[in-house]
Amino acid sequence: MSLIATHHDELTVRGTGSALGDAWLLTRRQFWHWRAQPGAFLVGLFFPVLVTFMFGALFGGAIAGPDTDYAGNYYLFLMPGIFTMAMLFGLESTMTAVNADAAKGVTDRFRSLPISGVAVVLGRCIADMINSVLGLVLLMVTGVLLGWSWSNGLAGAAAAFGLLMLLRFSLLWVGIFVGVTARGPESVAAVQILVWPVSMLSNLFVDPATMPGWLGAIASVNPLSATASATRELFGNPGWNDGSGLSEHALTLAICWPIAISLVFAPLAVRAYRRLGG
Amino acid sequence: MHQPPPPGPGPAVDVRGLRKQYPRSPAGTGLVELDLRVDAGTVHGLLGPNGAGKSTTVRILTTLTRADGGTARVAGFDVRTQGREVRRRIGLVGQAAAVDDVLTGRQNLLLIGRLNHLSAAAAARRADELLQRFSLTDAAARKVDGYSGGMRRRLDLAAALVVAPTVLFVDEPTTGLDPQGRREVWAAIRELVGSGTTVLLTTQYLEEADQLADRITMLSAGRVVGRGTPEELKSAIGGDWLDVTLPDPAELERLQRAAQRFAAGEMVVDEATAQLRIPVADRTRALVALSTLLGEYGIDPLDIAVRRPTLDEVFLQLTSTTGRPAADTDEAARR
Numbered sequence: 126m127s128l129i130a131t132h133h134d135e136l137t138v139r140g141t142g143s144a145l146g147d148a149w150l151l152t153r154r155q156f157w158h159w160r161a162q163p164g165a166f167l168v169g170l171f172f173p174v175l176v177t178f179m180f181g182a183l184f185g186g187a188i189a190g191p192d193t194d195y196a197g198n199y200y201l202f203l204m205p206g207i208f209t210m211a212m213l214f215g216l217e218s219t220m221t222a223v224n225a226d227a228a229k230g231v232t233d234r235f236r237s238l239p240i241s242g243v244a245v246v247l248g249r250c251i252a253d254m255i256n257s258v259l260g261l262v263l264l265m266v267t268g269v270l271l272g273w274s275w276s277n278g279l280a281g282a283a284a285a286f287g288l289l290m291l292l293r294f295s296l297l298w299v300g301i302f303v304g305v306t307a308r309g310p311e312s313v314a315a316v317q318i319l320v321w322p323v324s325m326l327s328n329l330f331v332d333p334a335t336m337p338g339w340l341g342a343i344a345s346v347n348p349l350s351a352t353a354s355a356t357r358e359l360f361g362n363p364g365w366n367d368g369s370g371l372s373e374h375a376l377t378l379a380i381c382w383p384i385a386i387s388l389v390f391a392p393l394a395v396r397a398y399r400r401l402g403g
Numbered sequence: 404m405h406q407p408p409p410p411g412p413g414p415a416v417d418v419r420g421l422r423k424q425y426p427r428s429p430a431g432t433g434l435v436e437l438d439l440r441v442d443a444g445t446v447h448g449l450l451g452p453n454g455a456g457k458s459t460t461v462r463i464l465t466t467l468t469r470a471d472g473g474t475a476r477v478a479g480f481d482v483r484t485q486g487r488e489v490r491r492r493i494g495l496v497g498q499a500a501a502v503d504d505v506l507t508g509r510q511n512l513l514l515i516g517r518l519n520h521l522s523a524a525a526a527a528r529r530a531d532e533l534l535q536r537f538s539l540t541d542a543a544a545r546k547v548d549g550y551s552g553g554m555r556r557r558l559d560l561a562a563a564l565v566v567a568p569t570v571l572f573v574d575e576p577t578t579g580l581d582p583q584g585r586r587e588v589w590a591a592i593r594e595l596v597g598s599g600t601t602v603l604l605t606t607q608y609l610e611e612a613d614q615l616a617d618r619i620t621m622l623s624a625g626r627v628v629g630r631g632t633p634e635e636l637k638s639a640i641g642g643d644w645l646d647v648t649l650p651d652p653a654e655l656e657r658l659q660r661a662a663q664r665f666a667a668g669e670m671v672v673d674e675a676t677a678q679l680r681i682p683v684a685d686r687t688r689a690l691v692a693l694s695t696l697l698g699e700y701g702i703d704p705l706d707i708a709v710r711r712p713t714l715d716e717v718f719l720q721l722t723s724t725t726g727r728p729a730a731d732t733d734e735a736a737r738r
Contacts, residue, residue: 150517154503161505161546230501234562237465238518239491 144247147240151248152255155222169218170260173211174267177203180330181271188331194363201363204268205285205356206329209349211264212293213324215257216300217317223249223304224313232398246398250297257293261286277361285359288379292352295383298390305397329353345371348382355379408491410569411479415601416441416464420473423459423625434459435625436473441570441603441618446596448616449605450718455622457605458498461574464603465495478569494563494571498578500555501562502547508558509534509543512565519566526565533561537591553584560591570601577611589614609714621718628721636717642667644716645681645689647697648706652677657700665692668720677705682712682720 159166180188181200189199226232235245275282307313326343327333328350333341344350354375357364364372371378418439425433434456441447449457462468464477466486475482478492502511509530516526534543537557542550547558556576563571573592577585592615596602606612612619613633621629621636629636649655652674659670659679668682683689686709697704 147518150514154506154514157510158505161507229504230497230499231503233467233497234495234501234515235518236467237490237493237495238515239487239520240518241487 144241144244147244148247148251151235151245152251154248155252155256169256170263173207173214173260173264176210177207177264177267177271180207184330193332198272200268200271200273202332202357203330204264204273205360205362205364206327206353207268208261208264208285208289208356209292209327209353210324210329211260212257212289212296212352213320213349215253215260215293216296216303217320218256219249219253219297219300220304220307220316221313223301224307224310227305228309242395242399246301246395249301250294253297253300254290254293257290261289273362275360275362277359281359281361285356288352288355288359291380291383292349295386295390298387298394301394302390302397305394323347324349327353345369348378348386351375351378351382408488410443410492411476411488413476413479414440415443415445415478415570416447416603417476418460418464418473419475421460421463421470421475422472423456423463423468423470433625434463434470437622437625437627439620439627441601443569443601444596444599445617446592446602446604446615448612448619449603449622450607450609450612450616450619450714451605451622452607454624456625457622458574459625460622461495461497461572461603461605465493465572466490492569494566494568496559496563496571496573496576498574500552500559502555502558504548505546507544507546508539508550508554511547511558511562515562515565521566529565533564537561551584552580553587556580556584556588557591560588564595567598568600570603571595573602573604575605575607577606577608585611609718613714619714621721623722629717633714636714637712642682642684643686643689644710644712645683645686645693646678646706646708646710647681647693647704648676648678649702649704650677654700654702655679658696658702661696661700662693665689671716682716 181203185199185203189195189197189202193202195202223232226235232245236242275285303316304313307316326340327347328344333344333350335341336344351371354364354372355378356362358376416439418437421434421437421439423434437456437460439447439449439460449460451457459468463470464475464482466482466489469483477489480488480492482489502508503514506514512530512533513526516529517523519526521529531540531543534540537560539554539558539561542554547555550558560573560576563573576588576592580588589611592602592604602615604612604615616633618632619630619636620627647658649658655672655674655677659672662670662679662681665683665688666681667684670682671680672678673680681689681693690707690709693707
């Protein structure tokens with residue numbers, strides 16, 4: 126008799142699953158991963174810090190020439206670019222994790238459980254956004270220590286933070302899409318290489334005005350340039366303004382680009398995920 | 404034990420006219436009008452070579468893939484329209500051991516328990532129970548990364564059993580395992596069946612199907628080529644086999660020609676061992692005929708054996724005999 130009663134208890138427990146609750150469980154799985162692999166977690170977090178030093182200390186003197194707005198303190202120009210770059214690099218961790226889970230059959234196991242498919246994607250989403258918030262805070266502290274500051278009040282800084290997170294959110298879908306559809310680690314490695322030229326070919330590190338005309342034009346239309354310009358504006362940092370529409374409307378573009386990217390890639394990602402394995 | 408919610412009415416698995424085509428891989432792995440019925444509490448073996456459609460079937464039945472046509476019900480629920488109800492009642496052990504390398508064995512089971520909506524305490528209790536049952540208690544706190552192939556498989560199986568499923572799908576459970584690991588997995592599956600779980604097992608190994616399955620469905624290129632109990636399938640193709648080993652392989656051809664009179668199917672000539680294998684319908688008569696023949700030719704055989712066919716031979720017969728519609732064997736094998 127008691128055995129049957131126990132069964133009944135367990136039955137009621139099984140009924141109470143919400144997509145959000147399940148997503149949070151999968152987010153916590155990612156926390157367990159971080160704790161189990163502190164090395165990989167910290168390397169991912171500190172890599173943009175390394176890039177900050179590389180550009181700031183190594184190239185900074187040459188880039189921040191005497192007739193720039195940021196002569197003598199390249200970090201004022203650089204940090205918003207680094208923040209934007211970190212959002213792009215976050216795409217790699219999303220993609221790698223999604224690809225590994227799909228390849229190992231872990232995703233299939235999750236999909237065979239009584240949870241909604243949304244929960245698996247949402248769990249990944251929450252974990253990656255938390256990771257990016259941590260990374261961004263770390264970078265801002267690094268920037269402040271190196272002489273970067275914002276001069277537009279807390280509201281401006283918060284808005285800039287939000288814009289960066291919006292970009293990260295849109296790239297999340299790109300990461301999930303590529304991670305699910307990529308054939309294997311080789312394709313993932315290709316994307317890991319590709320993020321470099323994509324981040325360089327922008328105004329993140331260097332003013333496009335210093336580039337050959339055609340190259341500067343490409344750098345200016347890069348969606349990353351919009352986010353970097355807009356955050357510079359919001360932080361009150363010296364920025365890029367060539368008087369063109371692209372720089373005038375950087376803020377609008379920094380909102381529209383991520384929304385457009387999300388609108389294209391979120392359905393693609395969900396579709397690819399549903400189709401996993403045919 | 405944590406029981407799944409009660410199943411719906413009908414057999415554990417009921418598949419009718421299931422179709423699936425992969426436009427990008429025309430060379431197989433699809434399904435052509437599959438019918439399949441698995442009664443509750445039995446082990447059903449889905450047997451066939453690579454590309455026969457075994458995994459496709461499992462993926463459709465576990466709601467991972469959608470069929471192009473036909474219907475499939477698992478534990479009484481439609482896989483297309485009631486996926487969630489199906490998923491509450493099934494366990495899946497896929498081809499790759501789907502365990503999280505980075506986590507410990509115990510963390511893996513805890514996560515699955517929580518995702519099955521057990522309370523934290525119940526998930527912990529269940530995880531420890533399963534670790535013990537699969538002899539993984541000592542490795543429970545270690546990362547799965549360092550586990551052996553057999554240990555990973557056992558953990559994988561444990562993960563599928565966190566909530567004792569009504570129907571357990573096991574896709575090629577012992578591929579890549581050593582004999583020791585294979586025996587462990589077989590023992591675990593047998594034990595499960597004792598507790599009332601229905602198992603649908605896919606395998607390339609006829610021995611495995613013979614060992615574990617109550618009934619077998621043989622697939623080839625997405626079609627059913629035979630079904631029944633292992634015994635029925637063995638009888639379905641000409642009853643017994645006579646193996647006669649000669650002292651000289653040169654005599655094989657002459658003997659084979661003469662044996663045509665009482666052979667019930669295609670004979671197998673093995674030059675290397677100088678053995679002729681003859682499928683026969685009536686073993687006593689065939690034995691008498693063979694003895695007479697050997698006497699006439701003055702051959703003194705090294706060995707004569709009468710035996711049941713292996714499932715390998717059944718499979719070869721069913722797939723190689725052209726012009727023999729699959730439906731015939733279906734009907735013959737069905738009770």
